[in-house]
């Protein structure tokens with residue numbers, strides 16, 4: 001089997017977002033958790049998304065894990081590797097987008113790498129190198145208050161230049177609008193000047209299709225699901241992949257259902273408020289989580305007797321001011337890690353109590369949960385909201401399970417009930 005596309009995602013929700021996009025574009029796709037073993041038997045697929053938890057870890061570790069994933073993918077005959085980053089370019093001046101891109105570029109010998117987080121379906125567009133989230137520049141969007149990587153600069157040429165050892169260029173929208181040949185020429189010109197990567201503007205899906213055609217001729221690209229869309233459509237339109245019907249529809253799983261929220265995004269806070277109308281919601285006390293295991297135990301004691309009546313939601317999510325106060329007392333990373341691990345412990349307890357349908361909000365939170373449940377991979381099912389599919393766990397010790405891993409900013413106000421309706 002020849003894999004048409006290999007992807008390395010820097011978090012698990014981002015990976016399922018990408019796997020969803022590729023599936024909808026007609027690529028048979030599997031999402032794998034962590035760098036797979038050499039002898040992993042793959043089903044017949046066109047694309048593999050290797051999910052790492054490398055967005056917020058130390059840059060050197062992110063580089064070594066991404067390199068290991070790239071080696072595995074190239075060893076399976078993959079020609080093009082997409083490094084999947086967040087559509088809001090989540091990163092700090094220390095990385096990890098720049099360092100990982102530099103390392104993968106050095107490994108494959110790419111000239112100039114095309115980079116875009118544009119994903120118009122979810123309101124992420126890039127113009128003159130500036131990222132917009134809906135109608136506002138990134139630095140004015142809720143991402144300015146992100147608990148782990150507050151985004152204060154919308155100009156991605158500058159943002160990436162601070163993280164990368166290569167110079168960063170721009171391929172502007174006017175060039176993209178002139179078509180693939182114009183993009184090829186601009187990229188060749190940048191590469192000839194020794195520029196190792198370029199932010200490329202994209203506002204509409206048709207821009208991503210143009211970008212995908214050019215990117216697919218190269219060895220490496222960096223982007224969010226929009227780049228995946230462009231690559232997938234290019235692979236189909238050039239006949240390299242025969243499109244398959246989208247969305248695995250397996251048998252119903254049944255079992256108890258629960259939701260966990262560790263994302264503090266505005267979208268998730270609104271979704272939790274809406275869920276309060278239809279299910280019991282427990283708000284965790286972050287101070288007590290950092291203090292020890294009793295808060296996670298309290299959550300499980302609260303949930304167990306309620307589960308038979310219907311789904312429950314357990315949330316650590318808080319407003320930016322409350323998050324800032326916790327971080328000031330305990331440190332950003334220590335607070336985040338303690339809360340993620342508490343959520344993972346709660347997920348484990350819920351599965352022991354019979355939960356087989358689990359919805360998790362937040363990328364880091366999802367990473368901690370999926371690792372704790374030791375789920376090796378997922379088949380992609382129907383789409384709940386843009387960027388969020390139903391996932392069927394494969395090879396999990398708990399047996400059949402459905403999950404939804406929601407990126408913090410994704411989904412409409414009724415996301416939790418929308419998900420439960422589709423997770424049978």
Ligand SMILES: Nc1ncnc2c1ncn2[C@@H]1O[C@H](COP(=O)(O)OP(=O)(O)OP(=O)(O)O)[C@@H](O)[C@H]1O
Nearest residue numbers: 147263316318323336339340362363364365407408
């Ligand atoms: N009340 C809280 N106070 C401080 N930190 C919190 C609180 N609740 C959650 N956190 C931490 O905030 C971080 C949220 O990151 P996470 O990736 O889960 O969500 P997100 O960034 O909104 O989602 P995504 O990465 O998908 O966009 C986690 O490290 C989590 O543990």
Ligand SMILES: O=C(O)[C@@H](O)C(=O)CO
Nearest residue numbers: 014017086087224363407
């Ligand atoms: O690209 C996005 O916005 C998401 O897939 C994601 O990575 C958020 O964590």
